[in-house]
Amino acid sequence: MSSLLAQIPGRQRGGGAPRAGRRLPLQGQQLALVLLIAALAAGFASQAPEFLSVDSIENLLRSASMFGIVGLGMTVVIISCGSLGGIDLSVGSMMALGGAIGAGLLGTAFTAANPVKLPAALAMLMALLVTGLLGAVSGLLIARLKLAPFAVTLGMMSVARGLTYLMVAFAIGSSNTAGITFSDPLFDWFGLNNFGPIPSITVLFLVLAALIAFMLKATAFGRSLFVLGGNAENARLAGINVRRTIVIVFAISGLLAGLGGLILTGRLSSASPLAATGYELEVIMVAVIGGTSLSGGRGSIVGTVLAAILVSEIDTGLDMMNVPSFNQYLIKGTILVVAVVMDKVYQARSSRMLVQSA
Amino acid sequence: MVASSTPQPLLRMEGITKSYGSVQVLHGVELSVGRGEVLGLLGENGAGKSTLLNILNGVIQRDTGSIVIDGSPVEFTGPKQAQEAGLAFIHQELSVLPYLSVAENVFLNRLPRRKGAPWLVDWAACYRQAGEILERLAVKIHPRTLVGSLGTAEQELVEIAKALSMNARIITMDEPTASLTESEIERLFTLMRALKADGVSVIYVSHRLDEVAEICDRATILRDGKIVNTVDAQTTDSHALATMMVGRELSELFPKTEHERGRETLRVSNLSTVKVDDVSFTAHAGEVLGIAGLVGSGRTELVRAVFGADPITSGEVFVNGEAVTLDSPGTAIRHGIGLVPEDRKLQGAVLSMTNAHNITLAGLSKVSRWGQLDRGGEKQAAKRLIQDLQVTPSRIEQETGRLSGGNQQKVVLAKWLFAGSDILIVDEPTRGVDVGARAAIHGLLNDLAGQGTTIIMISSDLPEVMGMSDRILVMHEGRIAGELPRKDFSEEAIVMYASGLEPTTEGAKA
Ligand SMILES: Nc1ncnc2c1ncn2[C@@H]1O[C@H](COP(=O)(O)OP(=O)(O)OP(=O)(O)O)[C@@H](O)[C@H]1O
Ligand SMILES: [Mg+2]
Numbered sequence: 001m002s003s004l005l006a007q008i009p010g011r012q013r014g015g016g017a018p019r020a021g022r023r024l025p026l027q028g029q030q031l032a033l034v035l036l037i038a039a040l041a042a043g044f045a046s047q048a049p050e051f052l053s054v055d056s057i058e059n060l061l062r063s064a065s066m067f068g069i070v071g072l073g074m075t076v077v078i079i080s081c082g083s084l085g086g087i088d089l090s091v092g093s094m095m096a097l098g099g100a101i102g103a104g105l106l107g108t109a110f111t112a113a114n115p116v117k118l119p120a121a122l123a124m125l126m127a128l129l130v131t132g133l134l135g136a137v138s139g140l141l142i143a144r145l146k147l148a149p150f151a152v153t154l155g156m157m158s159v160a161r162g163l164t165y166l167m168v169a170f171a172i173g174s175s176n177t178a179g180i181t182f183s184d185p186l187f188d189w190f191g192l193n194n195f196g197p198i199p200s201i202t203v204l205f206l207v208l209a210a211l212i213a214f215m216l217k218a219t220a221f222g223r224s225l226f227v228l229g230g231n232a233e234n235a236r237l238a239g240i241n242v243r244r245t246i247v248i249v250f251a252i253s254g255l256l257a258g259l260g261g262l263i264l265t266g267r268l269s270s271a272s273p274l275a276a277t278g279y280e281l282e283v284i285m286v287a288v289i290g291g292t293s294l295s296g297g298r299g300s301i302v303g304t305v306l307a308a309i310l311v312s313e314i315d316t317g318l319d320m321m322n323v324p325s326f327n328q329y330l331i332k333g334t335i336l337v338v339a340v341v342m343d344k345v346y347q348a349r350s351s352r353m354l355v356q357s358a
Numbered sequence: 359m360v361a362s363s364t365p366q367p368l369l370r371m372e373g374i375t376k377s378y379g380s381v382q383v384l385h386g387v388e389l390s391v392g393r394g395e396v397l398g399l400l401g402e403n404g405a406g407k408s409t410l411l412n413i414l415n416g417v418i419q420r421d422t423g424s425i426v427i428d429g430s431p432v433e434f435t436g437p438k439q440a441q442e443a444g445l446a447f448i449h450q451e452l453s454v455l456p457y458l459s460v461a462e463n464v465f466l467n468r469l470p471r472r473k474g475a476p477w478l479v480d481w482a483a484c485y486r487q488a489g490e491i492l493e494r495l496a497v498k499i500h501p502r503t504l505v506g507s508l509g510t511a512e513q514e515l516v517e518i519a520k521a522l523s524m525n526a527r528i529i530t531m532d533e534p535t536a537s538l539t540e541s542e543i544e545r546l547f548t549l550m551r552a553l554k555a556d557g558v559s560v561i562y563v564s565h566r567l568d569e570v571a572e573i574c575d576r577a578t579i580l581r582d583g584k585i586v587n588t589v590d591a592q593t594t595d596s597h598a599l600a601t602m603m604v605g606r607e608l609s610e611l612f613p614k615t616e617h618e619r620g621r622e623t624l625r626v627s628n629l630s631t632v633k634v635d636d637v638s639f640t641a642h643a644g645e646v647l648g649i650a651g652l653v654g655s656g657r658t659e660l661v662r663a664v665f666g667a668d669p670i671t672s673g674e675v676f677v678n679g680e681a682v683t684l685d686s687p688g689t690a691i692r693h694g695i696g697l698v699p700e701d702r703k704l705q706g707a708v709l710s711m712t713n714a715h716n717i718t719l720a721g722l723s724k725v726s727r728w729g730q731l732d733r734g735g736e737k738q739a740a741k742r743l744i745q746d747l748q749v750t751p752s753r754i755e756q757e758t759g760r761l762s763g764g765n766q767q768k769v770v771l772a773k774w775l776f777a778g779s780d781i782l783i784v785d786e787p788t789r790g791v792d793v794g795a796r797a798a799i800h801g802l803l804n805d806l807a808g809q810g811t812t813i814i815m816i817s818s819d820l821p822e823v824m825g826m827s828d829r830i831l832v833m834h835e836g837r838i839a840g841e842l843p844r845k846d847f848s849e850e851a852i853v854m855y856a857s858g859l860e861p862t863t864e865g866a867k868a
Contacts, residue, residue, distance in 0.1 A: 219729045220722040227719055230708035237667060237705050238720040238773075239691035297710045 029291050033306040037313060044317035051320055058199060060309075060316045062191075062267060065205035067279070068308030070095065070260035071286030072212050073253035075304045078287055079216070080225035080249050081142075081149060082296020083232055088250065089153040090138065091257040092279035093160035094131045096272075098261030100164045100180070101127035103271035104171030108182040114171055120186035128258045134160060135254020139247035153250075157280070165273045179272030191266025201263050206305075208256075213301035225249065229296030257283075281332065285311050288339045295343075368393045368559050369414075369528055374423035376409055378760075381751075383409050384583045386423070391528065394557045396550060398570045398577035398591055402603055402792040403764030404750045406583040407563050408450050411530045414561075415447040416440035427528070446526035448534050450563075450763045450790065451703050452513050454520075456506025461488035463505050464520045491519045496545045510700050511537045511653035511818070518546065522553075529553070530561040533763070535569065536789045537700065539652050539818040540853065547573050565764070565792050566819065567596035579603055600793045615804050619828065620644045622679070623812045624695075624781055626664060629673030633659040635836040636673075641781065646803065646813040648827030650820070650852050656836040657816045658700055661783045665697040666690040677781070691720065696779030698771055700786045700816075702763075706770035709759030713749065714740035716758050716769050721777035743772040746802065748795050764790045771799060781812040788822065800826060820849055834858045 044051040070091050077088045102124045107117025118126070134156060141152045171180050193200040216222035228235040228245055236242050265271045290307035292299030314335070318328050367390040376384040383406045391397045401407050413420045416434030425432050427443065434440040437447070454463045461484050462469070470483040488501040497515045499508065505516055514537050521529055535543045550560055550573055562574060570577050574591035579602045586602050620643030627638045633656045641647045651657050662668045664675060666684035675684055677693045684690050687697070699705035707716050717740045718725050725736040740754045747768040749761070758769050767790050774782060787803070788796045803826065807813050817823040823830060824847045832840045832855035840855035854861040 218731050218733070220726040220731055221729055223715065223719075223722055223731065226711065226715070227708055230710045231704070233705055234708050234719075237665075237687050237697065237699060239686075239688040241686075241688055297708070 030300075030302055030306060033289070033303065033310060037306065037310050040310070040313055040317060044313070044320065048317070048320040051317060054197070056316060056320070058194070058197075060312050061202045062199045062263075063315060064308045064312035065199065065201040066260050066263045066267070067282050067286050067311060068205045068305060069201075069208055069263070070253075070257050070279075070283045071290070071304050071308050072208060072301065073256035074283050074287040075290065075292050075299050075301065076212065076216075076225065076249050077149075077253045078229075078292045078294060079296060079299040080229045081246060082229045082292075082294055084142070084149065084246075084296070086142075086149045086229075086246075086249075086296065087153065087284065087294070088135075088138070088253045088257075089150065089280050090134075090156035090160055091253065091260075091283050092276045092281075093157045093164065094134065094254055094257035095261035095264055095276035095279055096164045096274070097134075097160045097167065098127040098131045098258030099265030099271040099275055100167040100171070100261075100273065101130055101258075102187070102262045103180045103182055103265050104167045106182055106184060108171070108180060114173055120184045124186070124262055127262060128255050131160075131258030131261070132251050132255035135257070136247050136251035138254070139250030142250065143243035143246040161273075164275075168271065168273045179270045179275070181270040183269055187262070187266035187269070189266070190263045191269065205308075209301050209305050216301065221245075226297055229298075231297075281336065282311055282315070285332065285336050285339065288336065288343065293343050294340060367391060368395075368428060370424075370426040371410070371414065372424050372426070374410065374413060374425075375421045376406075376413060376418075377421055382583065384413075384420075387580070387583070387585055389578055389585070389588075391559045391561060392575075393559060394554045395576065396554060396560045396562055396574045398574035399561055399563045399580065400567070400570065400577055400599060400603055401580035403768075403790075403795060404762040405580045405603075405792075407580055408532055408762060410580070411447065411532050411561065411563070414440070414530060415445055417447075441524065441526075444527035446521040446524040446529045448517050448521045448529070448531045450532035450536075452510070452517060452701075454505045454513050454516055456504070458505060459502050460492070460499055460505055460508075460516050460519075461485045461501035463516055464488045464491060464501075464523050466520065468524075487523070488519070491523050494522070494549060495519055495542075497542075509654060509658060511539070511542070514538060515542065515653075522549065526558065528559045528561070530563075532563045533565065533790055534562075535564055535566060537653075537786060537818065539856075540820060541857075542653055543569070565788075565790060565796070567599050567793065568821075570596065570599060581605055603792065604794045615808060617644045617808050620810055623677065624664075624814075625676040625679075627674050627676075629660070629663060629675065630671045631659055631663045631668055632671070633836055634663060637833075637836075637838050639831055639838060639841075641812045641814055643780075643810045643812055644807050645829065646807050646815060646827045648823040648830040649814065649816045649833060650818075650823050650830055651833035651839075651856050653818070655833040655856065657833050658785055659836075660833070661697060661785060661814065661816060662699075664690070665695055665783060667697070691777065691779070694780035696720065696774040696777050696782045698774050698782075698784040698787055700789070702766050702770050702789075707758045707766055707773075709757070709766075711758060712755050713744060713758055713761075713769055714754040717743055717754075717772045717776050720773050724776070724778070739776060740772075743776060744769075746775075746798070747772050748798055764792055764795065767791050768795060768799070775802065775806075779811070781814070782806065783814040783816075785816045786818065787815065788817075788819070820852060824849070824852075832856050 050056055074088055074091065077086050080086065105116050105118045105123035105126055106120060138152050138156045141147050142149050168180055172178065190201055195203055216225065224235065224240045224245060227238060227240060228242060232242060261276065264276060286304060286307045288294060289310060290303030318331065369391045371387060371389045374384055374387040375382065387410055399407050412418045414425065416437045416439050432443055465484055465488065470480045470487060472478040472480045485501045492499055492501065495515060495518065499512055505513060514534065518534055534546065553560065564570065570591050576588055577591040577599065578588045579586045581603060622640050623643050624641040629637045637660055649657050659668060663670050664684065666686050666689050675682055682693055714737055718736050725732050725739065737754055744752050744754060749765050749768045758766055761769065771787060788799055791799060803813055815823065815826060828844050830842045830847065830852065831838050832852055834856055835858065839858060842851055851861040
């Protein structure tokens with residue numbers, strides 16, 4: 001009987017005096033992430049002391065930077081399209097595709113079947129171009145045909161994976177599932193290089209994070225993303241070009257996924273058609289644990305950066321403790337669901353307050 | 359109507375307090391309603407009216423105080439308990455579900471069941487009973503219509519029908535008439551009188567003070583969360599009520615100032631949409647053009663089409679003599695047109711954003727250079743508008759969703775004042791706004807007109823539209839049924855045109 005009633009925000013739980021009408025300052029949420037990162041570090045280190053070794057930390061930073069860069073795109077998508085159910089499920093496949101294009105155009109197996117041999121920089125640019133464009137295509141379908149982002153990007157996930165197979169087969173001239181193995185200084189820069197003690201991609205990640213944070217906070221375009229995520233009809237009536245905005249954010253997500261793929265490929269010195277399978281889970285975790293609300297209109301880049309570290313810490317720590325991968329799936333899935341539930345609880349509470357204020 | 363001499367109270371609320379965080383919004387409020395009495399609850403925006411009614415109906419919990427119904431204290435942990443105790447509540451903001459039919463909304467979670475098979479819904483009975491209730495309200499809406507396809511006022515009527523269908527002992531109505539026109543209000547009042555006769559009690563909130571004498575027996579006035587006075591509504595005039603609400607003498611409402619009518623800024627010729635039929639009109643710089651008409655007559659649809667928010671099937675729009683294709687609100691805004699929409703919750707304000715961000719939302723280019731926001735300038739502009747429009751609390755960092763309904767409306771208006779349109783269309787600009795702020799808004803609109811802005815104003819409030827306009831278009835069933843220049847304004851003429859009749863008054867031309 002209460003199922004219909006429950007659809008009215010704020011009506012379902014009349015009981016229990018609502019908390020004071022102030023929400024947790026974001027600082028509070030971010031502080032919690034920092035504490036959690038520290039607590040987990042202590043916990044993992046007590047089980048496996050090598051967790052705090054230089055190698056391990058470097059490895060953790062690399063993986064955090066890779067997921068974080070893709071997570072920045074996811075954050076932007078969810079902030080701006082959350083009210084439309086916005087999410088990008090294609091990022092894992094897009095990473096694989098970006099890596100495959102970047103590696104595949106290098107001409108490592110330069111044969112009659114593969115007459116392409118590009119300088120690494122150009123190959124990478126092509127990779128970013130393609131993944132960015134495919135992202136834009138998703139955005140176009142969502143904006144023009146008003147399709148659900150979930151469905152469109154699920155389709156794109158499969159399309160990008162298919163293209164990855166084709167690209168790899170083209171590059172190595174055979175269609176088995178082996179990857180492209182190669183060695184290239186520019187890819188090494190992505191995968192292996194350090195600035196002092198800090199991996200170069202971590203610097204890249206922080207620079208990109210700062211750029212996107214600036215875009216969200218300090219530009220008119222960034223503001224319009226929050227408006228769109230808060231209330232799409234409102235955004236339209238305020239003169240915001242909703243369609244163009246959706247296309248741009250999905251293009252950004254595609255592009256950053258491509259970049260993440262190049263990093264992954266650089267770390268492994270190989271591009272496999274099976275690369276990055278299931279990585280969309282980590283990336284969505286990064287955005288959601290970072291405090292980006294799946295209902296749109298709320299989110300922060302600082303949160304995303306911290307969550308990228310947290311998620312990679314969990315990955316690294318569990319690996320070190322030799323937790324079998326099926327258990328890792330179980331743990332990570334649970335964490336994601338808990339993060340979503342926490343967002344919902346927060347939403348329910350604040351929408352209840354909104355109803356009261358009416 | 360006879361003023362009842364405080365009948366045996368059916369409901370007493372005593373010593374009610376409520377705080378949000380460190381802000382106390384209700385300070386020991388006392389209130390009583392007799393059986394079959396209509397009690398007016400009056401107060402400025404943010405006085406705490408909705409908060410009090412939410413507490414009564416179990417939507418939120420009070421901090422202290424007691425509620426006594428029929429002699430026994432009650433404790434509602436949720437809205438459902440309140441309903442079971444015989445209370446019905448018409449919320450200030452619409453709470454209907456857009457993807458359900460009218461009948462489903464009316465009987466939400468109380469759908470009639472089949473005899474002998476109570477686990478099955480009796481749809482025939484559901485639609486029939488919903489139809490009967492709508493008929494009593496004299497509303498021409500089919501019970502099977504999807505609520506989402508109705509206009510705001512019609513949705514409000516569904517909301518009212520829902521409350522009436524509950525056969526409650528006490529009905530609380532939080533600004534039910536804010537978006538209704540005279541004729542629907544009359545119907546509602548007729549029904550309320552019938553309810554009174556049946557011994558049903560009503561708590562009635564409105565910012566239209568002339569309604570108070572018409573329907574209420576007594577009126578309780580709330581100011582800053584405290585009860586100021588309870589008076590006999592029949593013998594207290596609206597000026598005295600307003601003074602008690604505000605706590606000071608009020609400036610005159612509708613301070614109409616005459617200014618030169620300038621060049622033609624907007625010409626609409628033979629415009630048709632799904633709901634608008636071959637409409638032509640012009641508007642001029644410095645003019646306030648009023649649009650009157652019944653609910654559902656196509657007023658909102660007309661201005662939305664002009665704003666590019668709804669598709670046009672035929673017709674042309676000229677801005678400053680130049681033909682423009684209004685394919686999106688963005689285009690309209692670039693041509694200097696602004697629209698304050700009638701539904702603030704869905705179309706007006708982003709409730710999750712702060713006041714400052716809401717205010718600059720339609721004019722971001724004015725506070726940015728090369729796409730980069732000037733956040734200092736943004737804050738200043740927002741601060742100024744919040745003061746001009748008397749938004750309370752006046753913090754620019756306040757989330758708009760936490761404001762009272764009337765204050766949210768002021769923020770929406772501020773947004774379009776900030777965007778600085780040359781042609782400003784306002785759809786029910788003072789809906790839910792208290793008398794004091796209403797005068798401020800009227801003053802602002804007048805000033806804008808004085809500076810050469812074209813104002814197009816839809817209002818269901820006849821005194822408002824007559825007080826403010828230089829010219830009034832009256833719509834009936836998607837067409838312009840009549841046009842009245844200021845010298846020919848009269849309630850009769852407007853009502854006649856609005857109902858599709860020719861007024862007998864001379865001088866009015868169709
Ligand atoms: N969820 C909330 N959090 C914080 N403050 C709130 C909340 N809801 C309401 N308030 C504050 O409580 C006060 C009373 O609000 P309320 O909605 O009861 O006013 P109202 O008398 O109904 O006004 P209106 O005529 O505009 O509808 C306002 O100052 C408002 O800002
Ligand atoms: Mg209210």
